[in-house]
Structures are given as C-alpha cells and as structure tokens.
Amino acid sequence: MDARTLTAVATRQSDEQVSRQERKQRTRQALLDAALRLLKDRTFAGLSLREVAKDAGIVPTAFYRHFESMDDLGIALVERAMRSLRTMIREARQNPATYDDAIRSSVHTLHTHVRANEAHFRFLTRERYGGTGPVQAAITTELRLFASELAIDLGRFEGLSEWSAEDLRMMADLIVTAMLGIVMELVDVRTADPDADEEIAAKARKQLRLIVLGVAGWSS
Amino acid sequence: MDARTLTAVATRQSDEQVSRQERKQRTRQALLDAALRLLKDRTFAGLSLREVAKDAGIVPTAFYRHFESMDDLGIALVERAMRSLRTMIREARQNPATYDDAIRSSVHTLHTHVRANEAHFRFLTRERYGGTGPVQAAITTELRLFASELAIDLGRFEGLSEWSAEDLRMMADLIVTAMLGIVMELVDVRTADPDADEEIAAKARKQLRLIVLGVAGWSS
DNA sequence: CATTACAGTGAACAACTGTGCACTGACAAG
C-alpha cells in the first residue's frame, strides 16, 4: 500500500468538477500530508524536497509552485499543528471549575487530542527542541505566545489572582514544559498500549497536582 | 581561522614521541570534537561523515578506523556528554542541607556546568527530543537512569521519606524535565548576556521552589 | 635489521540532493 498511490487516487477520484485553485490547494495539502507522514521517523532537517514531492505524487520541480523552499513548507506545517493545539486549549478552557476538575479534564483533553493528531504533536515536540533554523524559531515564538495566554488564564484561579505577572509566567512555563514532556512520552510510545497511556496520563495529573499544591505555600 | 587547521596543528605540535595508540585516540578525540563543533547549528541527523572527517583533519575513509558508523560516533558522544552530567550531579549531591540550600546550590552548579560545557548540553537536549534512532535511544536510556538516581536522592529529604517509589519517580521526572527546559533556554541564548543568564537561573529556582512547596500538601 | 600491523591516503562508484530551463495541456477569461 503505497502512500503515493493513495494520495494520487484520492485526488483523482474527486478531481471532477473542481475549480482550478481548489485543485492547487489540494496538492498543497498533499505536500503537507506527505511531509507529516514522512516525519514519523525522521527529523525535518533530514527530509528532502524530492522525497516529499514524490510522496505527494508530483514531480520535484512542481514543488516550487506551492512553497518557496522546504523551510517554507515547514513553517506552514507549524501553523497547521498550532491550530491543532489551539483547538485543544479552547476546549479545555471552557470549564473554569476547581483545580482538581481543571487538572482532570485538561489532562483528558490533552490525551485525546494528542492521540487524534499524533503526527502534529510529534512534529511540534521534535522540532521544538531538536530543530534548527526558521522552523524551530516559529515554534518557539508560537509556544511562547501560548504560555503567555496560559499565564493569563492561571491568574483567574483563586489563590493566583494576586501573583505577579512574572511569577504567573514562571508557573505557566513550568506547566507547558512538563506537559510537552508528557506529550513526548505519548507520541514516542512504540505500540498503542492503553495501559501505558493511562499510566502516562496519571503521571501528568500527579505532576500538575504537585505544582498546584505548591501555590498554597507560595510567597514571592 | 579554520577549525581543521587548528586541529591539525594542535595534533602535530605534540606528535613527537607519543605512542601509536595514543595518537590514534587523539584523532578519535579530534573526530568527537569536530562533531560537537559542527553540531552547534545542526542536528546530528544532518551531519555527514565526510564533513566530520574533514573538520577533524582526516580523509573520509579513515573515519572507519575509529567508528563503525555515524551512529556509533553519536553514541560515543552521548557517553561523553553524560559524563559531564554525572560529574555535575556528583558535585551538587555533596551538600544534603535544607531544601532551600539544595535548590540554590543545585541551580548554581547547573548553570556553571552548562556554561562550561555548552556543546555537550546542547547536544543532549537537542537529540533527547529532536533526535531519532540509536542516538536518541541512548540518551533516553541514560536520562531514565539519571531520573532514577534522582528519585533515590529525593527520598532522603524530610517529608519525602515515606513517599512511594512511583511518586518519587514522578517528582524526579518533573524536575528533570523542568531543568532540561532550563538548560535548553541557557544554550539557546544567542548572545552571552549575564543578565539573561541570571533571569533564567532565577526562574529555575522559582520552579524548583514551587515543586518543593507542593510536597508539604501532598497526599498520594 | 627484517617483518608485520595498521592509521591514514586517493581514486572511484552509484545514489541522491536542490534547482534551472524549456515544455505541455487544460482551465479561465476575453
């Protein structure tokens, strides 16, 4: 079952009666999908233009009709993956219950979203730390922004309303880092073992609880 | 100022009167150094055998006299970098004072060691998350072991003596992940700004304090 | 002093890379 064939067929079968620019956007998607697929066991840096093009079912030179360079493609991939992340956080945000409820549901939505969009999250965590160049820069920026938003959200909880912006940011960074670690563990699990998943989720809950408990005794 | 020339000269000037195997080990070192040097702005995956060989001042084929493959070289690099880390932790371990003292001195030694061995720590953090294949596997294993040792150390502190092994491990993982995040920030700072360094160190202390404070309220 | 072991050499290879160029054919606009 060749991925290339799949893409080609999928494209062709719905090629009838579609506008020209729509078809262009479809191959663009095919390129992004191909890249994401190949990234399963490779770093972005070790990904070649020709390979991606071939896997998307087009000739290497046609690649340039959609992206200026591989870095360009990479940045588009970052945006796409961050949209996944933002969708998730929006879902997690809408229940401003107690600490314990927040932890429980947050970890649950995290787990669910990671499993549903494994490739995106694998890409994000890998390139966040391991990458170089424009792609890593883009992720760093986006994640910084993300932590800022989390810091604001944290400020709304009881016991945190009087924290300084700096301290809130510190706590947000800690949470983001810890949860990225959890995401890494989730996407790096070789076999899809539900028990292992639950174990990791339990660890995530405990880590968050430990952090939150620290809030009670905090003095800046 | 070519690194290749530097290495070659440095080798030659002390070539006189050294045993054969000693000289071999010296070029082996040159290879490791070259790799580490090139890794400053590249992923290990994007590092070519020829490049490393050239930078070490030998011809590509001579590389095989020292390493079976690039992955082999990578694993040797992991061992070398982990020795750095272990040296550090041994130094940090020898003062079993109060929590606050432990945090202060730990962050201090961390900061010092990272600045003294930037290349090693950059390599470790990058490949830990970003890598693939044998190199990442080696780092993961070593770091897991490292966290286990930390968990044991933690068990000796007051308030933690009755924690379950699992909970201690959870806490150790959280600390390791958080500190690796700090290390990442340290080695990714573009310019060597002492103020930025102190800011990061302060954040590290606060994060550790927040975690430690959580211990007081913990109930498994 | 003669012989062996072996770190390092240099040429050659097949495979792969990114990118330039002239092209084709189908769709959209006039």
Add this chain to the structure above:
DNA sequence: CTTGTCAGTGCACAGTTGTTCACTGTAATG
C-alpha cells in the same frame, strides 16, 4: 472560439553523500 495563465512534466546540471578498494609510510614487534 481564441488566447493567456499556470500546475505539473522531463531533462539536465553540478554537488554531496556513504562505502569499496588497493595503496603507502611508519611505528611496533620479533
């Protein structure tokens, strides 16, 4: 119906890659 736009093609190129092979000079061994 004619014409221009443009996604995708195919060839070509100059580099770089890992690895092979037969080799050279010299330090270590007997």
